[in-house]
Amino acid sequence: MGGFAAATTVRKKAEGRYAADLDGDLGIEGAINGGYLMAVMARAVLDQSPHPHPVATSASFLRVAKAGPAEVRVEPLKAGRTAAVARVTLVQNDQALVEALITTGTLDGEAEPVYSVDQEKQPPVEECLEFGPTHGFGRQVDMRYDPATMGWLDGRPTGVPEIRGHLRLREPYEPDGVLLALAVDALPPVVLNTGAKGWAPTVELTWHMRAVPAPGWLSVHGRGRLVRDGWFDEEVEVWDSAGRLVAQSRQIARAGRSG
């Protein structure tokens, strides 16, 4: 109930072992959000890393998490000047829920891009839609959706697996690497726009932090490239309020049954 900062707090119990308390509020209909789980794991790995930024996170989602106590285990695999790598496991009732490889590094907040794609246009926050319950995830995370990508909500999926929106927390909390972990998995599944329904469980999600985000809203743009044989990919780009690409992700997930 304390919001995202409280919900991602970890307490060091021993070298490489952290206690966490998973907040059921950061989920939708009982399924705790995978981005939130990655955020908790990022907190633990950053506590023991010489570097402040989660540059690369690859997470395999093994079992469904439940609200309540959990443990994050961090095993360093390499500690370098440019990057450190750790194996990070989220454990509950002696079962691994999520295993991840997390590379931490030190990004220069001031560096200018040598090359960057342009941000795709999307309507400003005030022209975007709110929807969904204001309890649970919606009480913590303020999401506003581009109406052009929300046809599925009225039973008219656009046919293109794409959803765009803006995201910020309702509590005072400016974007950082931990919030980016939430942002890359915060959108409804893009396959809702190709007729899939229901839950779309993530099997594997990899995301990269590319720059230190500016304060303010984050823009999130989710896009799939292939929906086939019950599997779909979802790529999310996160742009900050200064118009910079700050995170990239791709997940592979199971599509809910069409119907």
Place this chain on the structure above:
Amino acid sequence: MGGFAAATTVRKKAEGRYAADLDGDLGIEGAINGGYLMAVMARAVLDQSPHPHPVATSASFLRVAKAGPAEVRVEPLKAGRTAAVARVTLVQNDQALVEALITTGTLDGEAEPVYSVDQEKQPPVEECLEFGPTHGFGRQVDMRYDPATMGWLDGRPTGVPEIRGHLRLREPYEPDGVLLALAVDALPPVVLNTGAKGWAPTVELTWHMRAVPAPGWLSVHGRGRLVRDGWFDEEVEVWDSAGRLVAQSRQIARAGRSG
């Protein structure tokens, strides 16, 4: 010297332990190709999985591999009806070189896409360029490059981090999930086209097998979206000879010094 099939052969020593012999031929100037290392790891994980296809592979490259004996250690994390997940480590001289999470599954070769992006146009094999040494990697892998993306080769980088080409092995070997692991890391680094020079070591690479490839050439399309602060992303799509998207990857890597 025996080609890709021989170079990726693994021999089971005990439950979850496989002997491999890394072939220095599958490298460039002494650096063994990361895609080849992932292919060796895929062979081991497929040997013990109930599923035939490496649906998701996330690999952290920790240390440089050398030609010669190595061991692949496979630790199952989950075995499900739809997907199995294992932690897979490539070890040489008691040091982990690559650690990966590999999800295996069973893809339906006949399924029609619910949605697919279109393949970007590229010139046919016979209008593409060969370059590079015909020993080592070039003796094993036949690569043909779209001339429009090869400006860097003549000191005129295009300014866009993009390289396209076609790939097949020189030995008789039709595409499969193991060859796709090589294909997603076979292109020269796309940052050569934004002025970077020299080696561009991969830090983390995740790839997904999306369909069972048809026989024949594979088309590989590499594209970066942000080059900043010494880091770049490279996304590779692999299309088969039937025009289907069969693999997707993204790697995060360090850019060589511009100059």
